[in-house]
Amino acid sequence: MYDPKSRKAEEFIHHGEIMDTLAYADAHKTDAVLIGSILEKAKLRKGLSHREASVLLACELEDKNQEIYALAKQIKRDFYGDRIVMFAPLYLSNYCVNGCLYCPYHAKNKHIPRKKLTQDEIRAEVIALQDMGHKRLAIEAGEDPVNNPLEYILESIKTIYSIKHKNGAIRRVNVNIAATTVENYRKLKEAGIGTYILFQETYHKEGYEQLHPTGPKSDYAYHTEAHDRAMDGGIDDVGLGVLFGLERYRYEFAGLLMHAEHLEAVHGVGPHTISVPRVCPADDIDPGAFDNGISDEIFEKIVACIRVAVPYTGMIISTRESQKVRERVLDLGISQISGGSRTSVGGYVEKEPDEASSAQFDVSDTRTLDQVVRWLMELGYVPSFCTACYREGRTGDRFMSLCKAGQIQNCCLPNALMTLKEYLEDYAAPETKAVGERVIARQQEFITNPKVKAIVAERLQKIAQGERDFRF
Numbered sequence: 001m002y003d004p005k006s007r008k009a010e011e012f013i014h015h016g017e018i019m020d021t022l023a024y025a026d027a028h029k030t031d032a033v034l035i036g037s038i039l040e041k042a043k044l045r046k047g048l049s050h051r052e053a054s055v056l057l058a059c060e061l062e063d064k065n066q067e068i069y070a071l072a073k074q075i076k077r078d079f080y081g082d083r084i085v086m087f088a089p090l091y092l093s094n095y096c097v098n099g100c101l102y103c104p105y106h107a108k109n110k111h112i113p114r115k116k117l118t119q120d121e122i123r124a125e126v127i128a129l130q131d132m133g134h135k136r137l138a139i140e141a142g143e144d145p146v147n148n149p150l151e152y153i154l155e156s157i158k159t160i161y162s163i164k165h166k167n168g169a170i171r172r173v174n175v176n177i178a179a180t181t182v183e184n185y186r187k188l189k190e191a192g193i194g195t196y197i198l199f200q201e202t203y204h205k206e207g208y209e210q211l212h213p214t215g216p217k218s219d220y221a222y223h224t225e226a227h228d229r230a231m232d233g234g235i236d237d238v239g240l241g242v243l244f245g246l247e248r249y250r251y252e253f254a255g256l257l258m259h260a261e262h263l264e265a266v267h268g269v270g271p272h273t274i275s276v277p278r279v280c281p282a283d284d285i286d287p288g289a290f291d292n293g294i295s296d297e298i299f300e301k302i303v304a305c306i307r308v309a310v311p312y313t314g315m316i317i318s319t320r321e322s323q324k325v326r327e328r329v330l331d332l333g334i335s336q337i338s339g340g341s342r343t344s345v346g347g348y349v350e351k352e353p354d355e356a357s358s359a360q361f362d363v364s365d366t367r368t369l370d371q372v373v374r375w376l377m378e379l380g381y382v383p384s385f386c387t388a389c390y391r392e393g394r395t396g397d398r399f400m401s402l403c404k405a406g407q408i409q410n411c412c413l414p415n416a417l418m419t420l421k422e423y424l425e426d427y428a429a430p431e432t433k434a435v436g437e438r439v440i441a442r443q444q445e446f447i448t449n450p451k452v453k454a455i456v457a458e459r460l461q462k463i464a465q466g467e468r469d470f471r472f
């Protein structure tokens with residue numbers, strides 16, 4: 001039976017409920033009255049159920065689709081303003097014992113070079129990342145209890161936080177590692193991680209089992225229930241994601257929202273972020289081998305519908321996507337993007353020759369962080385290197401209640417401007433700096449509280465004089 005409060009994967013991601021939802025969405029895809037009423041509900045900005053959101057995703061009425069896009073843009077604007085949070089992935093190790101058919105790190109791929117960074121190599125990578133201007137990382141590692149045990153991950157996190165190179169610092173480390181035990185999640189929490197991110201890949205159990213024929217990840221329930229264990233271990237910011245292209249996208253979309261509803265029902269707080277990667281080319285991987293690939297148009301609609309369904313959840317897009325696609329979806333709902341990313345192990349220090357690449361996937365957007373920052377500003381966005389909430393203890397339900405009360409935005413814009421100023425002072429090219437100074441001057445006017453506005457003006461001056469790390 002479908003039960004969002006159940007702790008069993010097959011009950012909170014219930015196949016029958018998803019199939020009923022898809023049939024319901026199909027039956028109503030041209031029902032202007034129902035779609036209109038769902039849109040009215042969405043305008044209240046309190047979110048939608050998986051069933052309601054699935055109807056929007058299936059909607060075939062052009063005028064209603066335009067309304068969905070317009071509402072997504074408006075919600076994005078209301079909740080996130082012009083800000084886009086920047087981060088970079090850091091690949092620690094590509095040793096992996098799993099057999100995921102869509103990933104080049106699968107254990108049977110014998111021609112990909114296997115690498116695991118030593119602590120010294122991590123230091124070098126982090127210095128390279130700090131020198132680009134990054135403050136927020138997502139660490140990635142394959143699952144391998146011998147090569148990448150939890151102790152290695154914990155030691156690596158400690159190393160990353162300890163490095164203070166020039167004015168650089170990594171202030172938030174998010175972690176994307178395999179499903180593990182409550183006890184291990186507790187250790188990650190103690191190590192000071194930000195968000196624990198785990199992609200479901202696909203919510204379709206049968207499809208999941210075929211795509212994961214071997215290794216610990218082949219256990220659908222253990223994987224799907226991992227976020228619950230993470231929350232039991234005290235990690236209150238967790239990130240969801242599916243790999244679009246593996247299964248039918250409407251199935252995945254419904255599953256993703258059911259997962260969010262489940263976390264809210266059980267833990268009182270939904271996911272902190274949702275990531276929307278698509279299958280893309282990589283060593284030993286041909287995206288054409290997966291017949292559920294989605295077009296850019298459908299991808300955009302998914303982003304818009306997620307934005308409308310879960311307004312408080314940050315949405316992340318990776319460097320897999322081209323500049324063109326990124327530009328479009330930033331407008332529709334994405335709130336975090338990576339910049340200057342390398343998806344190979346050790347790739348920030350040394351660029352690998354293509355024929356010996358240890359990369360997890362091919363990067364479509366190959367621009368540097370500075371180019372991405374400048375591009376964002378020229379589009380009217382404010383790139384933000386803010387990590388304040390986690391450092392101020394604003395996580396989990398505390399964070400969500402501030403979001404829902406609309407108060408978090410009083411912190412976001414000032415923090416975005418101050419961290420952007422740090423970036424401009426320490427890392428930007430002269431042209432980027434010139435564009436950025438204009439952005440800051442313009443955006444300061446949008447700070448409504450006069451007291452906060454005055455504090456920000458003073459702190460911006462102090463940053464220009466060399467002080468760092470102010471936050472609200």
Ligand code: SF4
Binds near residue numbers: 096097105107142178
């Ligand atoms: S997706 Fe993750 S678990 Fe699967 S093979 Fe790749 S690195 Fe390993």
Ligand code: SF4
Binds near residue numbers: 386390408
């Ligand atoms: S203040 Fe909090 S929510 Fe806003 S950008 Fe910073 S970390 Fe994110």
